[in-house]
Amino acid sequence: MYEGAGNEGRLDVIDEICAPDYVGVGPYGNELVPELVKRGVTSRREAVPDIHVTIEDVITEGDKVVARLTFRGTHKGRISGHSTHEQRGRADRYVVNLILDRDRRPDPL
Numbered sequence: 001m002y003e004g005a006g007n008e009g010r011l012d013v014i015d016e017i018c019a020p021d022y023v024g025v026g027p028y029g030n031e032l033v034p035e036l037v038k039r040g041v042t043s044r045r046e047a048v049p050d051i052h053v054t055i056e057d058v059i060t061e062g063d064k065v066v067a068r069l070t071f072r073g074t075h076k077g078r079i080s081g082h083s084t085h086e087q088r089g090r091a092d093r094y095v096v097n098l099i100l101d102r103d104r105r106p107d108p109l
Contacts, residue, residue, distance in 0.1 A: 001037075002053040002069065009045055011038045047079035 004013035014034050018024075024031040031037045045051055051073035059066045071091045 002055060005038075005041045006044070006051060006053045009041075011041065014038050014041070044079060047077035048073035048075055049077075050074050 001013055001017050004010045014037050018034040018037055020033065022032070022034055022037065024037055031040045048071075051071065054070045054072070055067060056070055057066075057068040072089070074088045
């Protein structure tokens with residue numbers, strides 16, 4: 001999803017990858033259902049038009065997936081409450097996902 005949708009702006013990739021009841025929790029907040037994921041990708045690409053996400057590492061164990069990502073780009077628009085500063089930057093993030101089958105719900109610790 002990061003390469004197709006994030007880097008290339010191909011939003012159709014989100015429909016291919018995300019189930020209709022997809023729940024994404026990431027560095028930009030919760031994105032529930034594919035339509036909100038598309039909205040989030042679009043707003044990030046508007047704010048950082050030259051965004052490029054590099055997948056540095058992916059670790060899987062059982063139903064857990066951890067990805068180490070590097071985001072690079074020039075901040076040209078408002079994003080997550082931050083105003084434009086026209087500077088090129090880099091952000092390193094870890095993203096943790098729990099893959100659930102549709103009948104199983106996580107325990108609310």
